Amino acid sequence: MTSPTRHISLQNAIFTAGLALGLYHLMVVSGVFVISTMPMRLTHVMLALSLLFVMIPASERLAGTTLNAALSLILTVATVGASIWMLTRWKPIAFSGGITTEGDFIAGVILLIVVFEAARRGIGLILALITFVFFLYPLLAPYLPGVLEGRASTLRRIVLVLTTDTQGIYGIPVGVAATYIIVFTIFGALLSNFGAGDFFFELSVRCTRGLRAASAKSAVLFSTLIGMVSGSAAGNVAVTGTVTIPIMKREGYAPHQAAAIEAVASTGGQIMPPVMGAAAFIMAEIVGVPYTAVMAAAILPALLFFGSAFVVVHLQAVKSGIAPNAGEQVSEEPLAQVLIKGGPFIAAFATLITMMLVGYSPFMASLWAMVVLIGGDVIWRRKIDRVFIEKLLRSVSEGARSIVTISAACAAAGIIAGVLGVTGLGSKIATLIDVASGGYLFLALFFTMVTSIILGMGLPTTAAYLILATVVAPALVKLGVPVLTAHFFVFYYGCISTITPPVALASYVAGGIAGADVNKVGWTAAAYAATSFVLPFAFVYGPGLLMGGTWVDNTAAVLTASAGTFAIAVAIIGTLTGRLAPVVRLIAAVAGLGLLFQGWLSAVIGIVLFCCVIIIDRARSKPIEVST
Numbered sequence: 360m361t362s363p364t365r366h367i368s369l370q371n372a373i374f375t376a377g378l379a380l381g382l383y384h385l386m387v388v389s390g391v392f393v394i395s396t397m398p399m400r401l402t403h404v405m406l407a408l409s410l411l412f413v414m415i416p417a418s419e420r421l422a423g424t425t426l427n428a429a430l431s432l433i434l435t436v437a438t439v440g441a442s443i444w445m446l447t448r449w450k451p452i453a454f455s456g457g458i459t460t461e462g463d464f465i466a467g468v469i470l471l472i473v474v475f476e477a478a479r480r481g482i483g484l485i486l487a488l489i490t491f492v493f494f495l496y497p498l499l500a501p502y503l504p505g506v507l508e509g510r511a512s513t514l515r516r517i518v519l520v521l522t523t524d525t526q527g528i529y530g531i532p533v534g535v536a537a538t539y540i541i542v543f544t545i546f547g548a549l550l551s552n553f554g555a556g557d558f559f560f561e562l563s564v565r566c567t568r569g570l571r572a573a574s575a576k577s578a579v580l581f582s583t584l585i586g587m588v589s590g591s592a593a594g595n596v597a598v599t600g601t602v603t604i605p606i607m608k609r610e611g612y613a614p615h616q617a618a619a620i621e622a623v624a625s626t627g628g629q630i631m632p633p634v635m636g637a638a639a640f641i642m643a644e645i646v647g648v649p650y651t652a653v654m655a656a657a658i659l660p661a662l663l664f665f666g667s668a669f670v671v672v673h674l675q676a677v678k679s680g681i682a683p684n685a686g687e688q689v690s691e692e693p694l695a696q697v698l699i700k701g702g703p704f705i706a707a708f709a710t711l712i713t714m715m716l717v718g719y720s721p722f723m724a725s726l727w728a729m730v731v732l733i734g735g736d737v738i739w740r741r742k743i744d745r746v747f748i749e750k751l752l753r754s755v756s757e758g759a760r761s762i763v764t765i766s767a768a769c770a771a772a773g774i775i776a777g778v779l780g781v782t783g784l785g786s787k788i789a790t791l792i793d794v795a796s797g798g799y800l801f802l803a804l805f806f807t808m809v810t811s812i813i814l815g816m817g818l819p820t821t822a823a824y825l826i827l828a829t830v831v832a833p834a835l836v837k838l839g840v841p842v843l844t845a846h847f848f849v850f851y852y853g854c855i856s857t858i859t860p861p862v863a864l865a866s867y868v869a870g871g872i873a874g875a876d877v878n879k880v881g882w883t884a885a886a887y888a889a890t891s892f893v894l895p896f897a898f899v900y901g902p903g904l905l906m907g908g909t910w911v912d913n914t915a916a917v918l919t920a921s922a923g924t925f926a927i928a929v930a931i932i933g934t935l936t937g938r939l940a941p942v943v944r945l946i947a948a949v950a951g952l953g954l955l956f957q958g959w960l961s962a963v964i965g966i967v968l969f970c971c972v973i974i975i976d977r978a979r980s981k982p983i984e985v986s987t
Contacts, residue, residue, distance in 0.1 A: 373414055374756050380406045381759030384541045388722050397449045400529040403537035404470075405442035407766035408477045409435045414763065415480045434473055441469040445522065452523050459519050467522035471774070474528055478771040481764035483878055485861040490771040493778045494521075500782060506791045509782055520781050527777030532769035536762060542722040543594035544868070545758030546711075546729050547601035550704065552754045553736055555602050558701035565694060572676035574610040575620050578603035579668050582624035583631055592820070592857040592865035593765060594721060595625035597758075598711070600872045608873065611681040615876065618869035619883035620672055622858045626865050626888070627668065629820050629854050631661040642850060645828055646843050656847055659917060660894050667890040667924040674932040703735025761871050768862055772816060776826070779814070788814075789834040796838075803838050804848070804896055807831050811849045815856030816863075823853035840899060848895045855891050858884040889931050890924045890951075897923075897955040919962045923954030926969045935976040947972045 383406070386392045387399055394402075412434040416422035421430075444466040452459055471494070479487035497517050500509030521527030525534075582599045600621045607617035632654035639657070643650045698705070707728045714724035733751065737743060778784065788810055796803035810831050815823035827849035835845035857865040860881035869884075870877035885892075901916055930948035933939050939947070946968050953965030 369413070373410070373760070374753075376406075376410050376413070377756035377760040378752055380410060380762075381541070381545055381755035384537065384759070385545065385726070385755070388538060388542055389726055396534065397453075397525060397529060398446055400525070400533050400537055401442055401446050401449065403541075404474075404528065404533060404766065404770055405438055407536075407763045408438045408473055408770070410760065411477050411481050411763040411767055412438070412473075414760065417480065434476060437469050438473045441466040441473070445470070449523065457523075459523060463523060464515055464518055467518040470522045470528060471518060474767070474770045474774065477767035481767035482771075482867065483861065486768065486771055489861060490774050493775045496778055496784060497782050506787050506794065507784075509784070509787075512782070517778075517781070521774055521777045526780055528770045528773045530773035530776055532772040532776070533766065536766045536769045538722050540594050540597065540765060541759060541762045542725045543597040544761045545755055546725045546732075547597040547599075547872070548754040548758035548761070549729055549732055549751075550598070550707070551601040551605075552750045552757070553703070553732065555701075555704045558697070558704055561697060562701065565697070571681065572610075572672045574603070574606040575612065575617075575672035575676065576669055578607060578621060579624040579665060579672060582621060583628045583665060592622070592626040592629060592854070593868045594725075595628060596621055596865050596868040596872070597761070598725070599625060600869050604869065604873045610676075611679060612675070613679075613875075614873040615870070615879045615883050616675060616679075618873035618875050618880040619858075619866065619887050620668070620675075621872075622863070622865040622869040622880065622884040623668055623671075623888045624665075625869075626854055626858050627661065627664045627891070630657055630664065630851065632657050639850075641824065642828070642846050646846050648843060652843065653847075656843060659913075659920070660851070660898060663894060663920050663924050664888075664891055666921060667928050668887070670925055670928040671887045671932060674928060674934045677936070678932055678934040678938065700739070703732050703739060706735050707732035761868070764867055764871065764877070765864060768864060768867065772862060775816075779826075779830075786830060788830055792831070792834040793837060798838070800838055800840070800899075801896075803834060804899060807835060807849065808852055808892070808895070811852035812856045812859050815853040816859070816861075820850075820854055820857075823856060824850050827853050844899055848899060851891070851895045855888060858888055860885060886931055890927050890955075893927065893952065893955055894920075900956055901958070915962070919954045919965070922969065923951045923965060926951030926954060926965070926972070929972065935973065937976060939972070939976060943972055943975050946975075 383392075384403070387394055412431045416427045417430050418427075421427035444462060448460075448463055448466075452463065475487050475491060478490060494517070497509070497512035498514060500507070501511045503509070522529075525531075578599070581603060582595060600618070603621050604614075604617045607620060608614055612620070639650070639653050643653045646653075710731045711724050711728040714727060715721060719727075736747070792803055792806045792810065795806055811827050814826050814830065828846055832842075832845045832849050835848060836842055840848070857863060858881065860866070860878060863877075863881035863884065866881040866884045867877045870880035873880070897920065926947050928951075929935050929939070930944045930951060933941075933944050950965045950968035950972060953961040953968065955965075
């Protein structure tokens with residue numbers, strides 16, 4: 360066991376390391392330090408993984424032991440040593456056209472080992488194993504059957520490709536984590552420490568007075584508005600989650616439920632017109648249609664996504680016995696005075712949204728939002744004292760420390776993306792889908808869904824969509840799916856891969872804020888967003904969901920799909936007015952699927968089945984006790 364003095368010293372060291380990591384990235388992003396891509400990513404991985412090994416024990420059993428301290432020290436020294444070697448070698452390697460030495464290979468092996476261990480500690484064994492399987496593919500490709508067979512690659516070549524340039528560990532995912540995600544997490548920590556949670560809680564309760572699940576519904580709406588323009592689910596969670604998750608926890612939601620609701624809402628913001636992030640503009644260019652056509656196709660699925668989220672949070676509140684405005688603590692202060700006191704927060708969010716709408720990058724917009732927030736607090740308080748400085752430093756350190764597990768996941772995802780690019784496995788996947796489906800569209804869609812989620816894990820939406828549009832969408836077009844529909848299908852699953860375990864970055868960020876088990880958050884978020892896993896199938900079979908049919912088709916799609924999402928939400932939560940038996944939940948799920956999949960026969964069947972659910976609920980459901 361560690362002594363109290365040693366524990367305090369360790370906590371101080373962690374705080375200082377987090378502060379150094381945060382200040383370093385703020386200066387890089389703001390332009391104070393001008394540094395090229397490779398050394399910036401190398402430094403980020405070095406600092407983030409070293410901090411992770413100090414913060415997170417090798418296992419719960421070893422926590423606080425001398426053995427854990429020794430293992431963490433060895434891994435930290437290995438990470439720093441190998442990273443410094445690569446920092447001195449990346450330029451000679453690049454300028455020589457890729458000539459490497461034995462020292463580069465040894466450093467690369469060390470870096471891969473520490474990434475595997477960081478992924479295991481930070482995220483879980485599943486991610487580490489998946490990453491390792493992808494790493495082994497180039498070595499085993501000559502011995503695999505059918506389309507998976509490939510040319511042999513040596514261990515040396517694979518290690519050097521993954522560690523000496525931006526194709527592997529230091530690829531796009533780490534680049535995103537090292538730029539705007541860390542800036543967003545620091546911004547979120549500033550909001551939390553400067554009191555934004557209390558302000559938005561009071562404001563949301565006033566605006567939703569008398570409603571059940573008021574804070575969760577406010578969180579869904581709030582996260583949607585920010586997610587619409589941020590284009591990053593994980594970054595959106597970092598900003599809005601520090602405000603919304605504590606509010607939901609105070610209302611009565613369990614930590615993992617609050618985190619899951621935030622992750623779902625933040626993810627869905629990327630599919631909500633009029634601003635859907637950069638990926639939607641890229642889609643318009645690739646498909647060759649106006650952006651307005653992409654928005655028209657996105658509007659109904661987006662509304663159904665958020666309609667489902669509203670129903671889910673309401674039914675979860677019913678099931679959990681949360682009374683309307685449970686835990687309400689609203690002062691009698693005039694609303695105008697409340698808004699004035701919250702001026703710095705309102706101004707910060709207004710700055711963030713406005714700058715992104717006019718074309719500034721997300722991290723630059725968040726930097727200026729932080730400036731506005733800090734300046735507003737100084738103006739409001741009219742003093743800079745020790746408390747102010749402590750909150751400022753604590754926010755930077757906390758925000759930086761919350762990035763370490765995300766960085767581990769990003770580094771692991773970089774290994775997977777690197778293997779796909781080097782081996783050509785990505786292009787083989789489209790062929791594999793076509794062959795495996797045997798020409799049957801439903802099977803092809805199912806395989807495409809699984810592939811899209813796997814390829815999208817750990818990547819920002821834009822990068823995920825670019826990979827999916829190249830690798831997977833052609834397989835659907837080959838089977839007769841319209842080009843826009845095929846691309847929207849993979850885009851949708853690329854978005855929701857951020858909340859789909861085992862790699863669910865948005866869920867991991869939310870779980871860290873909520874203090875909940877990240878894997879539990881991931882599975883809960885996937886359950887809450889179950890409708891989103893079905894919707895892409897529905898709009899392939901029913902063009903009305905993408906507003907691509909006649910006005911009759913479009914109207915019918917709106918009505919039946921709305922009813923279908925409600926039925927599926929009932930099945931997920933297991934509550935209507937009271938708790939439902941498993942068999943009744945299954946009936947509700949079948950009814951929802953029948954209503955979502957377009958067609959008069961399936962709609963009639965869905966309506967009849969859901970009417971049966973309502974009748975059974977009225978007659979046999981167990982009443983929910985409302986907590987007060």
